[in-house]
Amino acid sequence: xxxxxxxxxxxxxxxxxxxxxxxxxxxxxxxxxxxxxxxxxxxxxxxxxxxxxxxxxxxxxxxxxxxxxxxxxxxxxxxxxxxxxxxxxxxxxxxxxxxxxxxxxxxxxxxxxxxxxxxxxxxxxxxxxxxxxxxxxxxxxxxxxxxxxxxxxxxxxxxxxxxxxxxxxxxxxxxxxxxxxxxxxxxxxxxxxxxxxxxxxxxxxxxxxxxxxxxxxxxx
Numbered sequence: 001x002x003x004x005x006x007x008x009x010x011x012x013x014x015x016x017x018x019x020x021x022x023x024x025x026x027x028x029x030x031x032x033x034x035x036x037x038x039x040x041x042x043x044x045x046x047x048x049x050x051x052x053x054x055x056x057x058x059x060x061x062x063x064x065x066x067x068x069x070x071x072x073x074x075x076x077x078x079x080x081x082x083x084x085x086x087x088x089x090x091x092x093x094x095x096x097x098x099x100x101x102x103x104x105x106x107x108x109x110x111x112x113x114x115x116x117x118x119x120x121x122x123x124x125x126x127x128x129x130x131x132x133x134x135x136x137x138x139x140x141x142x143x144x145x146x147x148x149x150x151x152x153x154x155x156x157x158x159x160x161x162x163x164x165x166x167x168x169x170x171x172x173x174x175x176x177x178x179x180x181x182x183x184x185x186x187x188x189x190x191x192x193x194x195x196x197x198x199x200x201x202x203x204x205x206x207x208x209x210x211x212x213x214x215x216x217x218x219x220x
Contacts, residue, residue, distance in 0.1 A: 004202065006166050006183040012054060014050045018043045053185075056106055061178045061211040065147070068110040068198070068216040069177060070208040071154060072190040073103035074146050076215075079200055084193040087117045087143035087153045093196055095215060097208060098189045107156060107181040107190055109144070111218065115173045116151070117143030120165070140167040142181065153193040156184055178211040195219070 021043060025036060062069055078096035099105055120140045138158035145151050154166050167182040169175075184190075192215070199217040202208060208215060 001204060006164075006185065007052075011051055011054060012046055018047050022138055041089050053101065053105065055102065058068070059209075059211055061138060062214065063177055065112065065177070065216065067201075067214040068152070068192065068194065068218065069108075070097065070210050070213040070215050071110045071181060072097045072099055072107050072208075073105070074099040074189070074208065075202065076202050076204055076206045076208065077088070077189070078191070079202075079204055081196065082193070084153055086119070086124055086141055088151055088193055091196060092193045093198060093216075094191060094193050095200060096189055096191045099184070104210065105185065105188070106183050106210065107154075108178045109175045109181050110152070110154070110192060110215070111144070111146055111177050113144040113146045113152075115142060115169045115176060116145050116154075117141065118167070118169045118171050138165065140165050140169075141180070142167065142169045144175070146218065148218065150195055150198075150218065150220065152195075153191075154181065155191040155193070156182055157189045157191060158184065192216075 022040060024041070025032075029036060074097040076095065077098045078094055080094055081091060082093050082094045084094070085089065095209055118140070122138055140156045142154045142156075143151065145155060156167060164185040165182065165188075166184070168180060169182070175181075194216060197219040199219060200215065201214050201217060202213070
């Protein structure tokens with residue numbers, strides 16, 4: 001396991017604050033009460049939470065050029081037909097993965113392809129599991145053309161707590177399946193809009209793992 005680069009600065013700051021507070025308490029307080037021990041315990045829990053959030057566990061990636069692999073850890077909250085008006089501009093299937101604070105928050109490309117479109121949109125910060133979060137929340141959209149000519153849209157959506165979407169996509173870039181796409185801090189979701197010909201292979205409320213769980217079969 002290692003820690004994602006998006007969290008290095010936050011982990012250092014959090015650790016420094018915890019150490020500084022503990023040192024100040026040791027220097028200024030000669031007799032500790034249960035309140036002091038409780039505060040230390042709470043600080044330790046906060047530090048562990050921050051460190052754990054930015055963890056990236058080592059995994060054996062699932063590589064299959066006939067499948068879309070989950071771009072994020074989380075729970076499937078939406079599988080429905082919809083009209084995608086930003087990039088695909090057609091009827092398609094929307095599949096949404098909600099990431100709780102307990103999930104790994106790195107995002108990865110679900111397949112090989114060429115990045116044709118990248119756009120960041122400012123918006124609200126509704127709970128990421130809200131049905132309209134994909135259209136109303138802060139978000140980054142990435143349009144990808146697959147080797148077979150099909151197109152998909154991947155959308156990173158900020159949630160009620162998340163305030164930072166990191167996206168590494170660059171228009172014209174050739175990307176590989178399971179390559180890092182970005183990172184979203186503290187709770188969020190990822191949507192995939194795919195052609196109706198693709199065969200979805202997961203169910204609502206199913207928990208998926210990025211770079212491991214197949215979510216759809218690629219069809220022309």
